[in-house]
Amino acid sequence: MLSEEWEQLQKLLKFTYNYASIETVFFQSGVQIVWESGHIQVPEPLKGYFEDLRAMLQLQHSNAASHLLIHSTSYKLNFISSNLYKGTSYLGSIIVGPYLPGEPSTLLMHDIIFDNNLSIWLQPILEQYYLSLPLINEQKVNNISEFLAYLSESAQLSNHSVSTFEHVSYNFRSQNLLLSEAVKNKTDLSPAIIEERYRKENQLLSIIERGNQQQLQQFLKDGAWGKNDFPDRFPTDPLRSRKNLTFVSNTLLRKAAEKGGVHPVYIDSISEKFSIQIERSASVQQLSELQMKMYSEYCKLVNDLSLKPYSSTIRKAIEYIRLNLDKELSLDIIARAISASMYELSRQFKQETSQSIIDYINLLRIKSAVEMLENNYLSITDIAQIVGYNDVNYFIKVFKKTNGITPNQFRKNRRSIQQN
Missing domain, CATH: 1.10.10.60 (Homeodomain-like)
Structure with missing residues (x-):
């Protein structure tokens, strides 16, 4: 394909994606994705079933008189394809999808599991994945198909003058029965992968809760926690997706600091600071660097300000001192503020901190x-x-x-x- 033709094709693909707002790819002869936009990440346990789904589509269906095809699969994942030609030579196909023709209900998940011989434990993962997919009604399907036909004819990349489309159906039940042992084993291992992911998260939060800066450095140095440990939840916008995940991380770290004995006033201050920085970040790289900074600062916050080792009375006394440092402070003032005996407060403070209140x-x-x-x-x-x-x-x-x-x-x- 000449460079001018490739530039023309790229424009056509961008127009399609912007119009449909659905994942759009171009398959060239040899069945390869050579351009894609709006990629939706397939969860690890489902990759053996869904990752190569487009490669299984009959893009040049022998019985089809049209270059426009609607592909309906037994997974209820549908696609629209448009074949492109230069004269009579087939160049490749634009594929729009996957999309869903209806709401991904629990009953639908049951049908998909039964019809495709899938394991029942995959149901919650299926539900989450399907909820990330666009819902397209029949009218929108017709509009997208007509739009594709118009674009390809305008670009003189069609050998059909009529923009009709035909349906092709697929049933993958028998194919799933013959899935390779490697794919099955990979699927069986998925619960262990998910468990390991959450185990590492809990380990990280435990380190933050204890304010152990040395252990945190070793944990991150060992690569025990990577920036890609969680899949995108907003796949058509990687930056927005990573921002959402970083917001979640900020919340988890905030709760870890609270469990570590830091007063909410200090936690709220650092949490608000990071919330602003997350939203202002302009790239995934900036967010990755900010994530590392968050781990370090929350851990330092706990290390510097944790009151967990102290009794309730002494925690209240220290919190009062810290929050009123610029005001007049004395043993009498502090004791009255926290409703404690001056004598008991003085004695207990010295015992627990090895220094006097003054x-x-x-x-x-x-x-x-x-x-x-x-x-x-x-x-x-x-x-x-x-x-x-x-x-x-x-x-x-x-x-x-x-x-x-x-x-x-x-x-x-x-x-x-x-x-x-």
């Missing part, structure tokens, strides 16, 4: 101050007030006690390191 408050405030010292536009006084110190001299004293140098010296050292 030391813990100062530690968190100084940690926040260290991060803010990166901002050269904030004065030392500003930073002191932001992290909860009304007395800048007391702030400097506590900072020096914690870090060995004053805030000004710390900032100068940082600048010197950055310049070098």
